[in-house]
Amino acid sequence: GAVVSQHPSWVICKSGTSVKIECRSLDFQATTMFWYRQFPKQSLMLMATSNEGSKATYEQGVEKDKFLINHASLTLSTLTVTSAHPEDSSFYICSARHRNQPQHFGDGTRLSIL
Amino acid sequence: AQKITQTQPGMFVQEKEAVTLDCTYDTSDPSYGLFWYKQPSSGEMIFLIYQGSYDQQNATEGRYSLNFQKARKSANLVISASQLGDSAMYFCAMREGLANYGQNFVFGPGTRLSVLP
Numbered sequence: 001g002a003v004v005s006q007h008p009s010w011v012i013c014k015s016g017t018s019v020k021i022e023c024r025s026l027d028f029q030a031t032t033m034f035w036y037r038q039f040p041k042q043s044l045m046l047m048a049t050s051n052e053g054s055k056a057t058y059e060q061g062v063e064k065d066k067f068l069i070n071h072a073s074l075t076l077s078t079l080t081v082t083s084a085h086p087e088d089s090s091f092y093i094c095s096a097r098h099r100n101q102p103q104h105f106g107d108g109t110r111l112s113i114l
Numbered sequence: 115a116q117k118i119t120q121t122q123p124g125m126f127v128q129e130k131e132a133v134t135l136d137c138t139y140d141t142s143d144p145s146y147g148l149f150w151y152k153q154p155s156s157g158e159m160i161f162l163i164y165q166g167s168y169d170q171q172n173a174t175e176g177r178y179s180l181n182f183q184k185a186r187k188s189a190n191l192v193i194s195a196s197q198l199g200d201s202a203m204y205f206c207a208m209r210e211g212l213a214n215y216g217q218n219f220v221f222g223p224g225t226r227l228s229v230l231p
Contacts, residue, residue, distance in 0.1 A: 105159040
C-alpha cells in the first residue's frame with residue numbers, strides 16, 4: 001500500500017532554533033500534501049494545504065512566516081518551524097494524496113521546545 | 115459550524131464485547147466520503163474503514179463495520195469482539211466533494227476507547 005514517511009519522529013530543541021520536518025511519499029506522486037497539528041488529547045487541526053509547485057494555503061490563524069511549508073517535488077514536502085518557542089511544542093502530522101485518491105498519513109513528529 | 119460530531123469523549127468496553135462509536139456529520143454536498151481512523155498512544159493515524167456517500171451497502175473491514183444512516187447523517191463505527199489492542203483514540207473524518215482532489219479532511223474531536231480485560 002501507499003506509504004508516507006515523516007522524519008524525524010521526535011525532536012527536542014532549544015527555544016529560538018528552527019526545526020525542519022520532512023514528509024515523503026515513497027511509492028506515489030503526492031499532488032497534494034497536508035500538514036496537521038495535534039495538541040494532547042485533541043483532534044487534528046489542519047494547518048496548511050500544499051499543492052506541488054504552488055504556494056501553500058494556510059488555515060486561518062496559522063502564521064505563514066512561522067510555519068514555512070515547501071512542496072518542491074511530487075514526493076517531498078517540508079514544514080519548518082522558525083524561531084520555535086515552547087508553545088510550538090506539539091505533535092505534527094503530514095498526509096499526502098495523489099489527485100482524488102485517499103490521503104495517507106505519516107507517523108507524525110513530536111516536537112518539544114525547551 | 116461543527117461538521118463532524120463525536121459525542122462520546124471516552125468509552126469503556128469489556129474485552130470480547132462489541133462497541134459502537136458515534137459520529138454525525140453535516141454537509142450540503144451530495145458527494146462525500148466518511149472515514150474512521152485509529153490513533154494509538156504512539157500517535158500514528160491508522161485507516162480503518164471508508165464509506166462513500168453513494169455506497170449502497172454499509173462498509174465492513176474485518177471486525178470493523180460502519181453503520182451508515184444517510185438520512186440521519188450518521189456514520190457510527192462498530193467494533194466487534196473488542197481486543198485490548200483496540201484501546202486508542204478513534205477519529206471520524208469527512209471529505210466533501212469527491213471530484214475535488216484538493217479537498218482535505220475535516221476531523222471530529224475523537225473518542226477515547228478503553229478496552230477492559
